[in-house]
Amino acid sequence: MQPNKPKVQSILMIVDGYYPADIRVRKEAESLALKHTVFVLCCRKENDQKIEVINNVTVLRDIYYKSFTEKGLIDMRLAINFVHPKFHEILPEIIKKNNINVLHVHDLPLAKTGFLAAKKYHLKSVLDLHENYAAALLTWFSWRKNPVIRLKNKLFFNCNRWQNYENRIIKKYDNIIAVVEEMKDRIVADTLIDESKITVITNSEKKDFVANFNTIEDSFFKAHKDQFIISYLGGFGPHRGLQTAIEGMQEVSKQIPNALLALVGPANKDVRNYLENLIDEFDVRKNVVIYGSQPFKEVARIMQSSAVNIIPHISNLHTESTIPHKLYQVLLSKKPLLVSNCAPLERVVKSNDIGFIFKAGKANSFSKEVVEIYNNYELATQKAANGFELAYNGDLNWEFTEKKLLHLYDNLES
Structure with a gap:
């Protein structure tokens, strides 16, 4: 008897950034599009097409910030309850319209927003952590001198608060993607989740x-x-x-x-x-x-x-x-x-x-x-x-790395 073929998934990636500018998101989306149907919900610049198909990936640029100020205000609102209002509002329509069955969330800020949608619509959920976001908050702004920016970051982007949030939200996802083995080890130590739930997809480059x-x-x-x-x-x-x-x-x-x-x-x-x-x-x-x-x-x-x-x-x-x-x-x-x-x-x-x-x-x-x-x-x-x-010719390239990503998606049902 022939083994059952892996199910073709309808995947929605969400990223609070631009596509295809984010190298990691682009590589993952294009690799998954080799075997699955892939949509990317992302941000739109002034002259971007709202809908575009790039290398078999359907890009939905429904998130638009009128100004840098609006982006900053939404970031602060997100930091209060960890829910992004723009993504939260548009996700139900996109999920239903495109028959999405897997939600692939890029990075910690969108984690709760994505999980709420995945739970409501009974979707498989994948949280893709590009970095230790909470720890990065300690570093990113240390050279900034503007007192308003420093106060905003102290109030809304407190490392300990975001780390506690990460530890909680990680446990709710079906699968976690970590960028390096060291991140995987840290997550297991911090959350005590089963390491089999974590797949390491590193930032290797295409040949x-x-x-x-x-x-x-x-x-x-x-x-x-x-x-x-x-x-x-x-x-x-x-x-x-x-x-x-x-x-x-x-x-x-x-x-x-x-x-x-x-x-x-x-x-x-x-x-x-x-x-x-x-x-x-x-x-x-x-x-x-x-x-x-x-x-x-x-x-x-x-x-x-x-x-x-x-x-x-x-x-x-x-x-x-x-x-x-x-x-x-x-x-x-x-x-x-x-x-x-x-x-x-x-x-x-x-x-x-x-x-x-x-x-x-x-x-x-x-x-x-x-x-x-x-x-x-x-x-x-x-x-x-x-x-x-x-x-x-060896294993330090994306062609080797993508096999692990495809394997993860081939086995989501199990």
């Missing part, structure tokens, strides 16, 4: 991302063509460890005079001023340059144009249970990698021998490893080659 590196014709850093480029690419939040890298350039510049730390990414005024002050404090103005936000199409060119790519995260409850997409993107660039010893980063890099590791938050350890890479660049290149092999 076809490598094509971005094959079309590069010139360096992103043409103005610094004779320098040893150490680049950081990403957000400029307090947990990113940029302060460690800037301080570390004091010693690096002494041993590698032509070294240049390039910080590439978006930064608000408070963050930019903080970093600029650090550059002056450590007297490394000649060896550090801050670039603004760059188009996503430049990501590959920046990585490949660098002598070494860094992920210098400081160690805290947030960074110890998440992992950035760019780790796996760097592997496909074939360029050397340097990371801090936050547990997920250290585990992936050390166990696969694909890069170098320094002690998080320690500028002297950062500078020591940069100099080691510079003096042993052939070894660094070999480690990079190991990384590429595993990211392209």
Whole structure:
């Protein structure tokens, strides 16, 4: 007798963000659309189409914020009772109209909103935790100086309150998705739920991302063509460890005079001023340059144009249970990698021998490893080659990761 085929699910993902801009949501949605019917309820910008089909995923942009102020007010309202009014209002219509039988909720802020809908309409429920949201609240706003913003965050985004909420809501879901093994371990320790309810879906990259590196014709850093480029690419939040890298350039510049730390990414005024002050404090103005936000199409060119790519995260409850997409993107660039010893980063890099590791938050350890890479660049290149092999032909890619996601959905009924 032939085994029963897995049931085709009608899945509704909800995310308080834009699609397809969120890389993790897009990869998961497109993978699930290989075997299931997938809808994504998300936010709409002024000129976005309200309904659009992208790679077999039906995107429903029914959530619209008239202004940044409205978004902020709704976030505060959400923080009071953990129910998002806009999503709560539209979900019944979308669920009934599209015969949804699985609700896939992205991240903690929408967890209660999603659960209430799943319970009311008897849907299977999946909560997808991208990060330790409660712990991140301690970090995200620590560089903000505006007293109104600081008061709002203290009142409405209190870490302990959100952590208690996470512990309660997790127990109500049928299945949990964690971004790394360390997050899975934390959830089990905090909630005592059966670990079989948790599937780890990490932020690995699709193998076809490598094509971005094959079309590069010139360096992103043409103005610094004779320098040893150490680049950081990403957000400029307090947990990113940029302060460690800037301080570390004091010693690096002494041993590698032509070294240049390039910080590439978006930064608000408070963050930019903080970093600029650090550059002056450590007297490394000649060896550090801050670039603004760059188009996503430049990501590959920046990585490949660098002598070494860094992920210098400081160690805290947030960074110890998440992992950035760019780790796996760097592997496909074939360029050397340097990371801090936050547990997920250290585990992936050390166990696969694909890069170098320094002690998080320690500028002297950062500078020591940069100099080691510079003096042993052939070894660094070999480690990079190991990384590429595993990211392209091994198990450090999305093609391997998506099998676990599809398996989860194949077995929802059991």
